[in-house]
Amino acid sequence: MTQPRYLTGLIGRDIQASLSPMLHESEGDAQGLRLIYRLFDLAADGMGVEDLPRLLDALQLAGFAGVNVTHPYKQAITAHLDELSPQAQQIGSVNTVVFSAGRRIGYNTDIYGFAQNLRAGLSPDARFGRVVQMGAGGAGAATAHALMELGVGELTLFDPAQQRAQELAAALNAVHGAGRAIVGDDLPASVAAADGIVNATPIGMKGYPGSAIPQPLLRPALWVTDIVYFPLETQLLRDAREAGCATLDGSGMTVYQAVRAFEHFTGRAADPQRMSRNFRAALKP
Incomplete structure (x- = not known):
């Protein structure tokens, strides 16, 4: 055969x-x-x-x-x-x-992949009231829609390309309900009010060193996840773990x-x- x-x-x-x-x-x-x-x-x-x-x-x-x-x-x-x-x-x-x-x-298939990873990897009592997402590109669009489907109340988007973030927020609100996605302009304030953080940028990947979130903004009550898997522990996840956050890598x-x-x-x-x-x-x- x-x-x-x-x-x-x-x-x-x-x-x-x-x-x-x-x-x-x-x-x-x-x-x-x-x-x-x-x-x-x-x-x-x-x-x-x-x-x-x-x-x-x-x-x-x-x-x-x-x-x-x-x-x-x-x-x-x-x-x-x-x-x-x-x-x-x-x-x-x-x-x-x-x-x-x-x-x-x-x-x-990124939407399914991201949602399944959160379901399997975060504590059942993880809160999804407010989430900050870094990145509004192709991967960010997938993670953002997955977060909406998981019940996030308010998703704040940050991206160097402001128009791209605005377009994604508008698309999310059109599908999932008005006002649930907004474009952020004050990262410290948004992180301070958030339950979780998603890095949907290449920052932290080999060839893109650094972290999307300054380490002083991290606190133990946050959960933090990164879509990057190479390396498995990005600078963001290392900083988050040291700050006492629940962390979830991109694998x-x-x-x-x-x-x-x-x-x-x-x-x-x-x-x-x-x-x-x-x-x-x-x-x-």
Whole structure:
């Protein structure tokens, strides 16, 4: 019997350290699938956002089942797809593209991944009255919608691109209820009133050193989570732990979003516990 074969990959920039190939290929091996997962690092290949249509054409022609998309192309990729899932259309951000019957269909599995990570990783009595989120880009759109669905009362967005934050706040309020999302202008005051903090920026990632939140603003009553997983302990999480905060790293979001992406690529359910064990093992020095 011929072993099922799937060509998949990841489009992004500066992604050589990504563990996505290991995550998907090891799950494929465990299920008896021949799954190949390639990195398409546009920085390493001397390419840019203008090359996305050509790259998608090539992947589709080569018979790829689909690709994941990461920073900084989650929003730009949407213009080159034939169809978006309702969630992807809602937030204008795609992290998974499936090639099917000559069409390119965009999904967003980050919403599910982030929400599942919070459900599994935070205390059941964690408060979600007020949350501060740093970042309003493609990943930030996903985490913000997930926070709304988890019942956050007021989400305060901060982003260097003020207009981007305003557009995301307007989109969130249109879908989830007026006034629930606002754009912040006073970070110390917002953090002082918050129950939790989300870093949805690349700050803290290898190549983007530092922390999105100044350490003096942190206090024990906060929970703090970061979408970055490389390194697993970012400067923000280190500062938060030292301040006595409950902390949650980005590994769970990465695993859970990959679980959903694997299902889109192969049509088979993935095992989140197995994928998490493999991920954690790969992160050990």
